[in-house]
Amino acid sequence: MTDICSGLTILSIEAELTVDEKKLVYLRARSAGLTFCGCAHAVFVCELVHSLKCIIKRRTAANDLYASKRLDELSVGILGLGTLGKQLLLCLLKKTTIRPKQIKISTRNPAKECVPPGVECFFDNRCLAAWADVLFLCCLPSHFDRICADLHSHLQKHCLVYSFITAVPVNRLAERLNHSFILKPQYQVEPCDTSDLWLSCSRVTEGLSDPSLIEASCPFAVKGGITLGLNWVCGVLYSLLNICTHVCLGSREALSLINSIFAENCMNNETLNAESFIASTSFLHPNESFPWISLVDTQTTMTPLLHFVMNSKTVQENIFTTYKSYLKSTIK
Known part of the structure; x- marks a missing residue:
């Protein structure tokens, strides 16, 4: 059906607005x-x-x-x-x-x-x-x-x-x-x-x-x-880490699972490692879980992950690619 009002700007909402009001459109x-x-x-x-x-x-x-x-x-x-x-x-x-x-x-x-x-x-x-x-x-x-x-x-x-x-x-x-x-x-x-x-x-x-x-x-x-910015992105990634910690997965397996999600949609090889998430990993055994991370800190301070993502265009591209893939492919 053809819109008979198409092109008739006098019938649009903006037509009745004052000059000052139009600035707020x-x-x-x-x-x-x-x-x-x-x-x-x-x-x-x-x-x-x-x-x-x-x-x-x-x-x-x-x-x-x-x-x-x-x-x-x-x-x-x-x-x-x-x-x-x-x-x-x-x-x-x-x-x-x-x-x-x-x-x-x-x-x-x-x-x-x-x-x-x-x-x-x-x-x-x-x-x-x-x-x-x-x-x-x-x-x-x-x-x-x-x-x-x-x-x-x-x-x-x-x-x-x-x-x-x-x-x-x-x-x-x-x-x-x-x-x-x-x-x-x-x-x-x-x-x-x-x-x-x-x-x-x-x-x-x-x-x-x-x-x-x-x-x-x-x-x-x-x-x-x-x-939105990288602080939110880092908060999302730390959230995934906490989910793994909640079920007592070791740090090696947690990283493997998180990386596998992004690897499904990306061709780039750069992955997240333990040093990407926490400053000191010398005490962390591969079978030991990551410590529980406060998301408040990840969104309000400079974290190791924020520094890592800021300096890695490849990781940013992987996240972007996964984002687009999820939104395009989850139509029911």
């Missing part, structure tokens, strides 16, 4: 871009964690029944079902290998929410925190104090908290939750000539099938004016 693109990037990066993290857990379970099931029992299917919790929470839910269901029964939601009005079949929806933040392997915080800053009170002392050590709460830095969130396994994307937005590309994305789930948007959302990219 870029905010629409920025909002769309931040929503897209937030969901895309969350999908990437979930796929990485899910892939690693599946690999560990396959390798340990035969030899280590105790470790295998701690590697059930990935449990993903979403706290808050506003605009971002709903977009994230749809993206996880349509763009990852995670099934509906692996997702639970806590929201203030569960009876009024329409969620896909198989997804459990209720209002119990403490129950959600105790159950989840990955917990997305999609609530407003005004709810911060109440959320922290609910979650405090109920989070399992291995639960990766992924915070979308704006204006709350990761160190403050860690202090209030008494939990250091937290990832918080810290986006930088700069005006640019290509920022309008985000306006082509009316639905995030559809946009995640667009190669140009996927490439623009890469953490290292500058297209579209939104960047």
Whole structure:
């Protein structure tokens, strides 16, 4: 069907804006871009964690029944079902290998929410925190104090908290939750000539099938004016290391499994080693697990891994290639 209004600028929203108001139109693109990037990066993290857990379970099931029992299917919790929470839910269901029964939601009005079949929806933040392997915080800053009170002392050590709460830095969130396994994307937005590309994305789930948007959302990219940076990338990699530590894998095997995830999609040979993650490895036996890493430190200080990734274009390319591959190949 032909759009009879196409080309008639007098009928557009911008036609009624004042000169001063038109200066703020870029905010629409920025909002769309931040929503897209937030969901895309969350999908990437979930796929990485899910892939690693599946690999560990396959390798340990035969030899280590105790470790295998701690590697059930990935449990993903979403706290808050506003605009971002709903977009994230749809993206996880349509763009990852995670099934509906692996997702639970806590929201203030569960009876009024329409969620896909198989997804459990209720209002119990403490129950959600105790159950989840990955917990997305999609609530407003005004709810911060109440959320922290609910979650405090109920989070399992291995639960990766992924915070979308704006204006709350990761160190403050860690202090209030008494939990250091937290990832918080810290986006930088700069005006640019290509920022309008985000306006082509009316639905995030559809946009995640667009190669140009996927490439623009890469953490290292500058297209579209939104960047995330290497601290977040390092936090993601340290998260994978902690998952291996949680099931008591030796450092040699942990590195092998993490490198295998990226090797599936990349031709480059440069790999992550023990020195990439921690400063002193002289005390670390190949069969000994890595120490538990605080993600707060990895996102706020210069770590060995940050220094390594900053100076390795090959590793950056491997991560970028894996990112694009995951988003393109996980369409259900």
